[in-house]
Amino acid sequence: xxxxxxxxxxxxxxxxxxxxxxxxxxxxxxxxxxxxxxxxxxxxxxxxxxxxxxxxxxxxxxxxxxxxxxxxxxxxxxxxxxxxxxxxxxxxxxxxxxxxxxxxxxxxxxxxxxxxxxxxxxxxxxxxxxxxxxxxxxxxxxxxxxxxxxx
Numbered sequence: 001x002x003x004x005x006x007x008x009x010x011x012x013x014x015x016x017x018x019x020x021x022x023x024x025x026x027x028x029x030x031x032x033x034x035x036x037x038x039x040x041x042x043x044x045x046x047x048x049x050x051x052x053x054x055x056x057x058x059x060x061x062x063x064x065x066x067x068x069x070x071x072x073x074x075x076x077x078x079x080x081x082x083x084x085x086x087x088x089x090x091x092x093x094x095x096x097x098x099x100x101x102x103x104x105x106x107x108x109x110x111x112x113x114x115x116x117x118x119x120x121x122x123x124x125x126x127x128x129x130x131x132x133x134x135x136x137x138x139x140x141x142x143x144x145x146x147x148x149x150x151x
Contacts, residue, residue: 008056008064008132015071015125016049021118024082027109034078034118041078045071045122052129061133068129075122079115086113 019042022031035042052067090111 002137004061004132004135004137005056005059007128007135008061009053011064011068011125011128011130011132012049012053012056013125014128015052015122016046018118018120018122018125019046019049021121022116023118024113025116026113031116034122041074044074048074049125056132061135064129064133068126068133071122071126071129075119075126079119082115 019035020033023034023042025031033042035046048067048071052064055061055063055067
């Protein structure tokens with residue numbers, strides 16, 4: 001197994017591992033991983049990681065671009081949706097709880113809701129897959145002596 005295979009399999013493994021790590025943390029609900037709680041996006045990324053591992057084992061490294069960019073797109077859309085919903089919730093909260101003495105407590109809960117390590121691990125896995133796609137195949141054994149021509 002050459003380094004392209006090792007890098008590719010490592011990238012697929014890191015991408016898959018990230019789906020099981022905490023992706024979001026919120027005060028009352030705790031941490032949530034990406035696989036089970038985000039309406040199928042985690043499943044899509046896990047399937048892309050499995051496809052990537054298959055592509056590496058088949059030696060089809062050029063196709064890793066598709067799976068890696070697909071994973072990055074799914075992750076980026078998920079983060080954008082999460083941040084938009086969080087912003088909308090904060091704006092709604094300010095309007096609905098204006099003058100309420102407990103408004104600060106609710107705002108504090110939303111302010112401490114954050115993105116966790118799982119997203120970053122998945123991005124790293126996708127980047128490693130891209131690296132496997134761009135690594136050149138070894139040219140051969142450099143110790144070989146080129147054939148000579150007799151005149």
